[in-house]
Amino acid sequence: MPTPPVFLPPTSYDYLTVQKVTGAESSAASDVVAAEEPLEIRLGFGPAHQREHRTLAITMRTPGHDMELTAGFLLTEGIIRSRADLTGIRYCPDVEKEEERENVVRAELAESLDVSLPRLERHFYTSSSCGVCGKTSIDAVHAAACPVLPTTGPYVAAEVIHALPARQRAAQALFEQTGGLHAAALFSPEGALLLLREDVGRHNALDKVIGAALLQEWLPLHNTVLLVSGRASFELVQKAAVAGIPVLAAVGAPSSLAVRAATDFGMTLCGFVRQQRYNIYCGAWRIQTEAGNMPGK
Incomplete structure (x- = not known):
């Protein structure tokens, strides 16, 4: 079987200007983030x-190969059983917002295919990892969180951000045993560990942290810093914002949609937090990169 061509459209990545922090020093630099x-x-x-x-579902994805993604989703979710059940897939021409026309596809199923509506309803809204349940339109995704985050801090020293991964790993009892779990950890602005949870899914780990804080009546978490293992996706930014968390740091890369969402929410977002380095994608004013020097908003 021939190898399919690799095609990455321009929307598969975004170029951003970030604040690159090394040790206690920061400088402006360009960075490439995967689009979401x-x-x-x-x-x-x-x-x-x-x-x-x-509408069957909404999935968060990197643009590109959308027809293949749709076909594979329909097959693996049991909506179709063979190529014959699918008569065509195309971008919807009747989407009102022009900028979203390549974010909506319509799959036409064969007339003879028996479709169970109750089964379809069980598939409403999925994501590339765990999902943001209950959303059945793109507008609902963008409007899912309207947080009010503090505009007077908290302020976090650069060395605190540097220290978070080691402190998180030291507290990951299950990771040390399995090596295969994600973690979400909540810290004070001074770097003290407040709460940590592990799970095979990074979204689940964060939900556990937020749920524990909710049950202890800690919300909103305005005076905290969150560190997540892996990348920072839109869903993680959204969940953190709903809980009132103003600073989100990730060991991996953020997606373009995560950066846009964090910017809209007034959140500070850091990525690639490891080996005494990290990038600040937005909200740099909360990070103190040099003694007595706070970057401007």
Whole structure:
């Protein structure tokens, strides 16, 4: 079987100007982040004289190969069983917002295919990892969180951000045993560990942290710093914002949508926090990179 061509459209990545921190010094630098956008999957099904159209799911993805993603999703979720069940996939031409037209696809199913509506409803809204349940439109994704984060801090020293990964790892009892778990850890602005949870899914780990804080009546978490293992996705930024967390640091890279969301929410977002280095993607004013020097907003 021939190897399919590798095609990465321009929307697969974004170039950003970031604050690159090494030790106690910072400087402006350019960085490339993977794009993340919601893809709404709509279905057309039923006989020609009684055709129905409805949204099946929204998945967060890096743009590119959207038709393949849709076809694979339909097959693995049991909506279709063979290529014959699928008559076509295309971007929806009737999407009102021009900038979202390549974020909505319609898959047309064969007229003879028996589609169970209750089964379809169970698939409403998924994501590349765990999902943000209950959203059935792209507008709902963007409007899912409208937090009010503090505008007077907290202020965090650069060396505190540098120290977080080691402190998180030292507290990961299950990771030391399995080597295969994500973690979300909540710290004070001074770097004291407040709460840590582990899970095979990074979204689950963060949900556990937020749930524990909720049950202890700590919310909103305005005076905290969150460190997550792996990358920083839109869903993680959204969850942190809902809980009132003003500073989110990630061991891995943020996606473009995560950066845009964090910027809109007024959050400080740091990525690649490891080996005494990290990038500040937005909200640099909360990070003290030199003694007595706070970057401007």
